[in-house]
Amino acid sequence: MNKKQLKQEVKLMKTCINKPPKNVYSDRPLILYHGTSLSNLKKIIKQGIKPRYKRKSNWVEIGVSKPNLVYLTNCYACYYASAALKKEGDKGVVIKVRIDPKKTKLYLDEEFIYHFLRYNIINSRKEAIKLYNSIDPKNINTVIKNKKRIPTWQDSLNFMGTVSCDYVPVENIIGYSILDRPGIYYCDPTINPLNYKIMSGVYINYLEKLKYKKL
Numbered sequence: 001m002n003k004k005q006l007k008q009e010v011k012l013m014k015t016c017i018n019k020p021p022k023n024v025y026s027d028r029p030l031i032l033y034h035g036t037s038l039s040n041l042k043k044i045i046k047q048g049i050k051p052r053y054k055r056k057s058n059w060v061e062i063g064v065s066k067p068n069l070v071y072l073t074n075c076y077a078c079y080y081a082s083a084a085l086k087k088e089g090d091k092g093v094v095i096k097v098r099i100d101p102k103k104t105k106l107y108l109d110e111e112f113i114y115h116f117l118r119y120n121i122i123n124s125r126k127e128a129i130k131l132y133n134s135i136d137p138k139n140i141n142t143v144i145k146n147k148k149r150i151p152t153w154q155d156s157l158n159f160m161g162t163v164s165c166d167y168v169p170v171e172n173i174i175g176y177s178i179l180d181r182p183g184i185y186y187c188d189p190t191i192n193p194l195n196y197k198i199m200s201g202v203y204i205n206y207l208e209k210l211k212y213k214k215l
Helices: 003-016 038-047 077-083 110-116 125-133 137-142 153-160 193-209
Strands: 030-037 070-073 092-099 106-108 162-165 173-179
Touching (some): 038 173, 077 193, 106 153
Antiparallel strands (some): 030 070, 030 092, 070 162
C-alpha cells in the first residue's frame, strides 16, 4: 500500500468510525460474510461452508473455534481470512452469503457469551481459558443461568458482529472476493463489543465495496 492509498483509507475510516450498523431484531434474511483462504475455496464452491471438524483452529486458548460450527460475521471477514492463511503464496478470500434464520439455525458466538458472562475480567488466565472452553453455543443453558433474559443470536451479531451455524449450503453463497492486497482491514481488530461499536462501520463499508464473483 503506497502513501496515497493509505491516506485515502484513513480518510474513509474517519467517515465510518463510531457508526455501527442498525441492530437486527427480526428473523428476516440477512447478508453475512465468511473469511477463509484461497486454498479452501475449491471445496467450499462444491460443498458449501462446513465446520473445521478435526482440522486445527486458527486460534488458540481464548478464541479457539468450536470444531462443529461455522462462523459468520457482518464485519470481520478480512481479518478471519488473513488468519486462515497457512501456505506461502496463499490469499485471503471473503465469501458473501445470504442467510435465512428461519431455514438456517443461527447460534451465538462463544466469544460474545464469554464477554456477556464477564469471564474476560477474571484475573486468572488459566481459569478464564477453562471457562471459555466450557461454553457451548448450541447449548447455552449450561453456562447462562439466573439471567432475566437469555441472549439470542441477534445479540451476538448486534454487540460482537459474529454468529455461528452448523453449515452454509452452496445455494446460500452469493459470491466470493479474493483479497489481493494487504490493508488496514486485515489487522487483528481485538474482537470485542467495544471494538465492534467503534470500528464495525469501517470494516462493513470495506466489505460492501469489494467485488464479488458469482459461483
